[in-house]
């Protein structure tokens with residue numbers, strides 16, 4: 019069994035429990051969204067993060083509000099991991115006035131600048147330049163803050179990655195390139211559209227690289243620790259490639275419009291097993307090492323579910339945006 | 352003839368043209384499986400050589416089209432959504448639109464750049480834009496905007512056979528199923544619009560997704576005794592000036608319905624053409640029904656507030672007629 023490491027001296031059980039709970043929060047929010055979208059409970063499409071929680075959470079657990087993250091179309095997990103308000107995220111996806119963007123952005127644009135969340139992004143690799151700019155600002159402020167770009171294996175093929183790595187290395191910016199390789203770029207396997215190993219792309223730029231099991235929260239935490247410390251100590255950028263798997267469709271409902279399948283259902287099921295799923299793996303660790311009992315875990319699950327239910331209730335009961343808001347916020351007058 | 356929706360009609364045109372001319376090649380992200388249905392089955396029929404899945408890399412995709420066209424192919428570059436035209440804009444604006452001119456006509460660039468444009472689906476600001484105003488301003492590219500499945504087929508075939516870069520932009524909604532000719536030589540010439548309803552009181556010039564809404568508005572206005580000359584513009588570069596001016600001569604009043612933001616929209620350019628060339632026939636000001644000058648919001652309530660609806664078209668014409 020691919021269990022997580024037994025003990026890591028700079029990561030306490032308390033840390034791991036906190037990380038577990040956050041991961042569970044993402045999972046349960048996403049499970050709700052996956053169900054609710056079937057009944058058309060909210061407008062717009064959702065790209066779910068289920069299966070990748072062990073990437074955003076252990077990294078963001080080491081950050082604070084002055085650090086920056088910039089993410090992807092699959093961005094709910096990053097938003098929650100960085101401390102974004104679950105109620106306001108849910109209300110945003112429901113298109114309500116109480117949403118974190120007043121209902122103007124929706125799923126692909128959840129952002130909270132006060133919390134250092136530059137936001138999800140509808141343009142693949144669109145967040146890259148934004149994260150570099152935030153890294154530049156942190157460097158100039160000299161405040162030890164770091165900037166993270168979360169991007170997919172598909173996004174790694176956009177040329178802007180090369181430009182970003184070059185400038186971050188050249189200017190020694192406190193940047194972390196966090197590539198979430200979930201093996202697919204929409205409906206095409208990464209191997210069909212990607213040459214070489216993604217993590218090796220950092221090498222010619224002299225950027226330290228880490229390759230980790232992205233479904234192992236401890237592994238990710240360790241690599242992230244190195245990268246964050248490097249950034250805080252003004253030692254420059256780092257590159258992490260985390261191997262993972264997208265358990266849900268690229269977008270919910272995809273088989274209603276695709277003309278054929280693109281991956282084997284057995285493969286999908288494999289990644290949901292105790293050996294592979296990032297949340298089940300943490301639970302096994304807790305139980306095996308007597309950190310939590312089965313009852314403890316059930317209790318935590320319920321707590322988290324209640325919080326998600328509250329957020330959904332808040333979203334449903336919130337008012338629609340006032341149409342006058344459509345004309346606000348375009349440019350400063 | 353058979354009734355078809357937009358995507359199958361586009362697919363049919365691609366199948367026919369790839370069969371007719373083996374220099375036609377197509378590439379795009381997920382072109383094999385096809386996210387939106389335009390390219391379904393092409394890879395099976397024409398092979399992975401001619402129908403390629405690209406990585407996500409719009410910059411090289413748009414530039415590659417220029418090089419492949421200069422070297423003798425007829426590439427179709429599939430960019431998914433209109434907003435990703437921006438991602439690949441450098442090679443479009445600096446190369447595709449200018450290379451022929453800068454080199455004194457040495458090259459032909461038979462390229463089709465295709466994308467789905469517009470809003471109405473709660474896809475928010477980065478998946479709902481109408482990018483054609485920026486493209487029209489380049490000068491060196493043709494731009495066509497079919498309004499339904501029949502015009503989608505006819506215009507795509509013309510675009511593929513054209514020796515210039517052509518932007519082929521279809522509405523996200525795709526309209527209702529229409530009769531599509533099976534004839535594999537059915538084409539609609541680029542630069543020709545269609546008068547789809549005749550009337551004497553007012554002219555509506557509509558573009559793309561706005562044609563269906565304008566047709567619905569026309570019905571409502573007919574019930575109120577207002578006769579509408581409805582022109583489905585179809586081509587934005589070049590524009591069919593004769594047809595719109597002739598209609599204006601007949602009605603003396605014109606509104607332009609355009610899903611672009613108002614500032615520098617296709618509508619404002621058309622309005623400039625009409626006031627230049629047909630001012631003396633105007634009985635009232637030229638009106639534009641366009642998108643408000645903001646990004647497209649996610650909430651359906653906000654979105655339908657900023658994108659023209661049937662009622663906005665009807666209201667605009669009623670106000671125009673009361674003016675007189």
Ligand SMILES: Cc1ncc(C[n+]2csc(CCOP(=O)(O)OP(=O)(O)O)c2C)c(N)n1
Nearest residue numbers: 092140141142170171172173202203204438
């Ligand atoms: C510039 C741009 N091109 C294409 C798309 C369409 N698109 C959305 S997600 C996606 C695949 C992204 O794959 P990856 O980066 O691996 O992220 P994942 O979906 O696997 O999380 C594509 C092609 C887009 N949104 N933006």
Ligand SMILES: [Mg+2]
Nearest residue numbers: 170171202203
């Ligand atoms: Mg991926």
